[in-house]
Amino acid sequence: MKITGFRLGLLSAPLRVPFRTALREVGHVEDIVVELYTSDGAVGRGEAPPTAAVTGETLGSIQAALAGHICPALVGREVADLEELCSVISGSIVGNTSAKAAAEIAVWDLYGQACGLPLYKLLGGGRTALETDLTISVNHPETMAKDAAHAVAQGYRTLKIKVGENPDLDLARLRAVRAAAPEAVVRIDANQAWTPRQxxxxxxxxxxxxxxxxxxxxxxxxxxxxxxxFVTAHSPVPVMADESVFSPLDAMTILQNHGADYINIKLMKCGGLSNALRIVSAAQVYGVECMIGCMLEAKVSVTAAVHLACAKGTITKVDLDGPALCSADPVVGGANFSGRDITLTDGPGLGISAVSNLRYLD
Incomplete structure (x- = not known):
């Protein structure tokens, strides 16, 4: 089975409520979807969100990287040569981690389809269910309290609270959230907003x-x-590294120096499943647990992250609420999202059969 061509499309889905962090505010998911086609009629899919504040990528840069560099280098190559395909993607262009992740996800999707196996089984996993947290955007304390109470009423047991926009308000925000959700597990995300001593x-x-x-x-x-x-050594709260970890080398540097208690793995930061697996292996060596996270992504790329998390026991924390934040799901197949519960089917590859309302960019 050879890769014979590709197309890029724009996936757009409005969010239920605006997503606000210390770095940005977003009202819609607008991602690039890559489709790789094969000589046997199979279609492999991947997805990349523009997250300029974190990865430096925009819709235009993702499209240019995929159309001008990454995908043309894959055409004519055998799907069975998975390691070579991932190496080609990695070496096709410097940076552009989300664009690379989208192509890698599509390649792994094709490989799973060729093997007739779901991705989590190819990765050595056996579980098919996860429980995700739900993100509460940074806002006025009373608004965040209402959002937290609503999330708990929907059945969420773990909340990720965005803080850091006007640090003077952060303590009031957490007081309000805790009063509204006294039994919830509460984790917070400052998105790089504080100084170490602060x-x-x-x-x-x-x-x-x-x-x-x-x-x-x-x-x-x-x-x-x-x-x-410094924060890890002095904080009474365990510290997770997120934006500090883009690569396996970043993870190793932090792990060797006990720079964090946990590592957050995001496919869009590390360039796809291959580097994510390397980060998992490094964390296993040091006995450090990982979280699987996502940017503002729809279900194509989040499904790949679900498969990875279901396959690796080192991933003990799940922050894959991107699809839950969208007001509509344009993806047919893939992981099933029902509130906090995420489940997988045994469809080959990612198990995705179509993306509706995709606007092709050629």
């Missing part, structure tokens, strides 16, 4: 008030690994 002071104050936080995600700037290690 982070420690805020986290100490939060815990002193009995807010009972599970973890704090990326409290300081992504490249401030010394500051991240």
């Amino acid at each position: 982070a420690v002071e805020l986290l100490e104050a939060m815990q002193a008030e009995g807010l009972n936080l599970e973890l704090v995600e990326q409290p300081v700037k992504a490249r401030d690994l010394e500051g991240l290690a």
Whole structure:
């Protein structure tokens, strides 16, 4: 089975409510979907969101990387040569991690279809169900309290609370959320907004008030690994590295220096499943648990992340609520999302049969 061609399309889905963090505000999911076609009539799909504030990529740059560099390098190659295909994607262009992830997901999808197996089984897994948290966007404390109460009423047991926009309000935000959701597991995400000392002071104050936080995600700037290690050493709340980890080398550097207690793996940061698997292996060596996360993605790429998480026991925390934040699901097949519960079918590859309302870009 050879790859014979490709097409790119724009997937658009409005969010139920605007998504706000310390870095950005978004009202729609608008992602590039890549379709790879084969000589046997199979279609492999991948997806990449523009997350300029994190990966530096826009819709235009993703389209240009895929159409001008990555996908043409795959045409004519055998689907069975999975390692070579992933190597070609990695070496086709510098950076552009989300574009590479989209192509890699499509390649793995084709490989699973060729083998007649779902991706999680190809990766050595046996479980088919996960439970995700739900993100509460940064906002006024009373609004965040209402959003938290609504999430708990929908059955969510774990909430990821965005903080960091106006740090002076962060303590009030957490007080309001905890009052509205006293039994929920609460994890917070500062999206690089604090200085190291500010982070420690805020986290100490939060815990002193009995807010009972599970973890704090990326409290300081992504490249401030010394500051991240400082917070990890002094914080009463366990620290998770997110934007600081784009590659297996990033993960190893943090793990070797105990720069964080947990690692957040996102396919769009690390360039796809191959590097994600390497990060998992590194975390296993150091006995560090991982979270599987996503950007603002629809179900194509999130389904790939679900398969990875179902296959690897080192991934113990799940933040795959992207599809749940969308007001409509244009993807036919793939993982099933029902509130906090995510389940997989045994469809080959990703198990996706179509993406409706896809606007092709050629």
